Amino acid sequence: MSHPTTGHAAAIMFPNDKENHWSEDGELRVAFDGDGVLFSDESEIVFKKKGLEAYIKNENDSEDIPLGEGPLRCFLEALVNMEKKFHAKGLYRNCPVQTFLVTSRDPVISGTRVLKTLKSWGLELTQAFFLSGRPKGPPLSMIQPHIFFDDQKPHIDGALKLGVISAHVAYGIGYETYKGACKEGVLTNLGDK
């Protein structure tokens, strides 16, 4: 796979069968997973190959080193630039374009590097949810995004059950692990970072 920043942002979109009325409120809300979507999968590689302890040490040691760019980073930038234009007109809380980070990372253990990376990129999302491994359903139900991007199919499947139009980013070790697990008929140990 080529480096994500040299190509076009792409994902496999899944429609949902549930009817919702989220598109009728005049806003565009887009929700992104972090690792393997906005960011590269470099931290997730450490987690999946070396375990949680090595992952935590890596994130602490690399706190001031921005994460690499993921496949959807450029799309986020385009949306944030639209947000900034509305902000310049005084539209903040009622900005018609809103962006959300919904990550399984822990805010204390591994969230700092994410926030510092976004700051280094000059990209500020509307809101960020650090779930510490908890399910993504509750924040997605609250956000009611018009589309949600994640690199791990189990999260996509969960979002679809809520009626969220979701797009699977087929990139990185999370995606590769899922493919391998499918081949073996095992869907365990797929914790997303």
Ligand SMILES: [Mg+2]
């Ligand atoms: Mg991910």
